[in-house]
Amino acid sequence: MKNLIYIALLASVFIFTGCAYSEKEPKEEKNMEKEAAMMNPFETIAVQKINPLVILKLAGELLPDQSTELFAKVNSYVKNIRVDIGDRVVAGQVLMTLEAPEIQSQVATAKAKLKAQRAVYLATLATYDRMVNANQTEGAIAQDAMDQIAARKLSDQAQLAAAESAYSEIKNIDDYLVISAPFNGIITDRNVDLGAYVGPMGKSPLLVVQNNQKLRLNISIPEANTPFIKLGDTIQFYVRSQPQHKYFAQISRKSGSLDLKLRSEKVEADFINTNHVLKPFMIAETQIPLQNSEATFFVPKSAIVDSNMGMYVIAVEAGKAKKIPISKGRVISDRVEVVGDLTENDVILKLGNEEIQEGTPIPNK
Template sequence: MSLCTIMNITKNKFYSALTILAVSAVFISSCGPDKKEKDAQAQTIKQEDAIDSPAVELAMVNKGKLQANISVPGELLPYQQVDLYAKVNSYVKKLWVDIGSQVHQGQLLVTLEAPEINSQLAQAESHVKQMEAIYYASKATYDRLYNTSKIPGTVSQNDLEQADAKKNSDLANVEAAKSSYKEMAANLNYLEIRAPFDGVISARNVNTGAYVGPGGKGTDPLLVLQDQYRMRLVVSVPENYTGGLSDKNKVSFTVQALPNRQFTAQIKRLAGALDEKLRSERLEMDVYNTDHKLLPHMYADVNVPLPSHDSTLFVPKTAVVTSTEKVFVIKVVNHRARWVEVKKGVQTGDVMEIYGNLEKGDQVVKKASDEIRDGSAVSY
């Protein structure tokens, strides 16, 4: 083969390769934009499908007995508390107790003195003696006339009756004077203030020598006595949770001062009516403060057991939507969302009691929101 022939073959191959490269470049340049556009269109369609038919997680409507508690704030109050005032105007002669003193029923707490009461009592005693003297005189007169009247014609019947009336009037004056004396003597008892029940003195607002008088609005008491051995735990239960509560239930509670201790108490008293302002029912429990660790007016976190019902429907609390329109769950039927209006019941943990047009076994969206519109398609 000649040199010219070889050069021609090589030249032809070179041109053929250039041709293939050019065609390939044209093919790549023509196909590239179409593939990107198709991918973008596919992504858009996928996003639209996700909006039109969002993927959701379903949960089943269950039916059974739901045990639930609610946590409400409470306050510890003394079982009994009394503000002690002076009954009469007087001076504090002696204080026998101070803040924190443990006292017993009938124990002397304060001795008062009022000199004018002694003068009034002496005056009343003199008045009694005066009335008695007048009575004895009128009685003696009547007795003489009565004895004389036994002789006919000596004393008229009218004189005898007037003497008898005078005697009875003087006797009434004696009784009135004695009553006045007893009233003055009773005031002496008011000069001693005694404890009406066992308890602790929680406040003292006077000192020896202070002038005191009958208490009124805005007047501080001499002493405040509290029964701290037995206390009242008071809570207010919202209206929604009051049905079925009874004095057979027990509650547990904690206080901030003793965070590691849990206390229990029995429900003793239910108000039986709702508070006009709070729309809640007042419950009272008796707490026996044997170790004196609890103090009056402590705040408590109280767990109140709620009545359970055998026919309760409940779902995860995330399945219940509270919107501006209504409260509802999203029921899924044949891949379609259906808003079902419900009413909330009690809640325990992650589960909520509901009331509505639902049945056991219905499927609802577990994490629902009002973005899933009524009637829209969903996937799961």
């Protein structure tokens, strides 16, 4: 009795699972199967050229127009922080100051050496000038003495130039202790506090500055659709957090090359982010118009056979089947743009079938 109950339970589970699975099948797939089942397997249509406006729907990403991570250039301590997350800044504004006692000590030493060497050079230059003036009287100064003071002046002048170079170099390093904004933007991240030890080998940036006044809508266009994308075209999009609002961006840049993995071209469209209504890195659902310059062939999706031998449609010539290789382009509802050895009013099977071989007789309707 227990075994019978167990078997009955298992049977009910399988029946329920089967029902659940069938309910999850996409309605569109069911409809296509029903249409294919009802369709005459040898129904034919005449191909015609049309030039519709095709809307390509793709997901894109909004990126800031400019984004920079600011790091410390020298080992130092955070002395002062003047901004925080969300603060708006302008180019050149001081955001943070650092402190490095060793570097500041080196700057003071280099400055003192420069002053000392300048004093030595000025003294030597004064002696040289007096001896030159005195040498105007013939025989007043020995030539050997003139040569020695001239060489000394050149030596002290070279040492002064070296001291100036050393001071300038160490002073530039001292300037690294001031972190300034590279452009107008907003502080989007801060990873340090007062007194923190920072350096050029740090993994996290001190601050992140982004220019969100203008956003770049980044899209990858499939290879088949790249010929229809032009600079200046307008793209309509919405973001998932605000599906009720429609926005528009203008295509400003095309990479001119395909990505090796996706076989797609990177395209960027500019969006002026008035009142900062959108945020960087939002996902945008786009609608891109694809208009050809001339009419092309569109055939039903069901007419295309995609087999191991390639992609083709089956034409009917003299009552027999003929495979015509094609490549796919744009898609509109139940039709696909095809390129191949087709001419206007060629007759093809509306329902392609891999089992129909070259030369198979096709009965009339």
